[in-house]
Amino acid sequence: MPILLHFCEWLYQTRFSTSIRESVWVFPIIESIHVLSITVLVGTIAVFDLRLLGALMKREPVSVIARQVLPWTWAGFAVMFGSGLLLFIAEAGTNYYNLAFRIKLALLFLVGLNPLIFHTSVFRKVADWDLAEAIPLRARVAAVVSLTLWAGIIVAGRMIAYLERP
Amino acid sequence: MSILAFCRWLAHTWLGVTMRDSTWAFAIVEIAHLLALAVFGGAVLLVDLRFLGLGLRTQSVSRVAREFLPITGGTVTFMAISGFLMVANGPVRYYFNPAFRLKIVLFLFAVVFHFAVQVWAARKEGKGEGPSLWLKPAAVLSLILWLGIGVAGRAIGYV
Numbered sequence: 001m002p003i004l005l006h007f008c009e010w011l012y013q014t015r016f017s018t019s020i021r022e023s024v025w026v027f028p029i030i031e032s033i034h035v036l037s038i039t040v041l042v043g044t045i046a047v048f049d050l051r052l053l054g055a056l057m058k059r060e061p062v063s064v065i066a067r068q069v070l071p072w073t074w075a076g077f078a079v080m081f082g083s084g085l086l087l088f089i090a091e092a093g094t095n096y097y098n099l100a101f102r103i104k105l106a107l108l109f110l111v112g113l114n115p116l117i118f119h120t121s122v123f124r125k126v127a128d129w130d131l132a133e134a135i136p137l138r139a140r141v142a143a144v145v146s147l148t149l150w151a152g153i154i155v156a157g158r159m160i161a162y163l164e165r166p
Numbered sequence: 167m168s169i170l171a172f173c174r175w176l177a178h179t180w181l182g183v184t185m186r187d188s189t190w191a192f193a194i195v196e197i198a199h200l201l202a203l204a205v206f207g208g209a210v211l212l213v214d215l216r217f218l219g220l221g222l223r224t225q226s227v228s229r230v231a232r233e234f235l236p237i238t239g240g241t242v243t244f245m246a247i248s249g250f251l252m253v254a255n256g257p258v259r260y261y262f263n264p265a266f267r268l269k270i271v272l273f274l275f276a277v278v279f280h281f282a283v284q285v286w287a288a289r290k291e292g293k294g295e296g297p298s299l300w301l302k303p304a305a306v307l308s309l310i311l312w313l314g315i316g317v318a319g320r321a322i323g324y325v
Contacts, residue, residue: 032320036207036313038200043208050237057233060225068222069212151201158197 005096012093020090027090034083040076042150044069052143054135061130062139066123100159107156111149118142173257185255192255199248203316206241209234210312213284217305227301231287238284242277265325269318276311283308 011017020026050056051065088095095101122138129136167175176182185191215221216230225233253260260266283304 028320028324032317035200035320036316038204039207039211039316042204043206043211046205046208047212047237056237057222057225057229060222064224065222068224072211072215072221150204154200154204155197158193158200162193 008092008096011089012091014089017089017092020086027087030083030086030090034080034087037076037079037083038154041073041080042076042154044073044076045150046147048073049143049146052135052139054133054140059131062135063126063130066126094164095160098160098163100156100163104153104156104160107149107153111146111153114142114145114149170258170261173261176254176257179254181251182254182257185251192252195248195251199245199252202241202244202248206238206245207312207316209237209241210280210308213238214305214309217283217287217301217308219302227287228290231284235284235288239281242281260322263322263325265318265321269315269322272311272315272318276308276315279304279311280308 020030047056048065048069051058051060051062057065118139122136122142129139177186185195212221213230213234216223216225216227222230253266283301287301
């Protein structure tokens, strides 16, 4: 898509992008923040997903776990989004062509869609199954989809460097 | 046998040679290490947050510590194994890497310290909700240690 390519190439040659990319410390530090904050974003959502699968804290209502854990997930998301945006700006010109990066973005879109569907459907009636022994199938499917997509995103993210064209 | 001698020996084992020569073995193990880190980090974060009175507040310290023990214990074990496999790729090189040395020292201390606290917390039956005075500083130290291990791990590739 030419307009997207032009945008990425324009971004890539800006002083801001170049300074991050060519710095000795800045890029590695931002990347480290990004990698280590995976624990906050994905780690906490994994705990919630495990609750949805009945594997953890089964005696606590799902809605309570959601209320107590998800704010931390959002905090992690904010850090991941900010650091990810900076990394993208720094590498926009090469990321455009990188298959791993494209796959990562597609998976990120899907992983955003999943909770949207979950929260507007089966989670609306969570009061009915908050402490249920048998958790609704749709909730369990959402949890498995979430864990799978996040694992895929992490893998795709790691592959970006492997697919970098010289 | 000194540690350096062990590293030299490891490099020549089937494991060492495979991790060094296989194009995909190291990448797969590294990704597994990263995936386990995601779950371990989230679990340890929520446990330490609970010790600080944050996050899963309506469950007792003892309950949270107990329920998360299989997860924190399991994922950290997996990370130790996958980490060892990665070291087998070039044991002597890791031996001389200052970031790696720091990471191992911090890790040994962190794993003993954190799990001593988590196991202790899991065992104490909630005699009233008053956690010991030292639980909060212990949780802060735990978080700092694990963060330090993560940073040291990142630094391995740069020093």
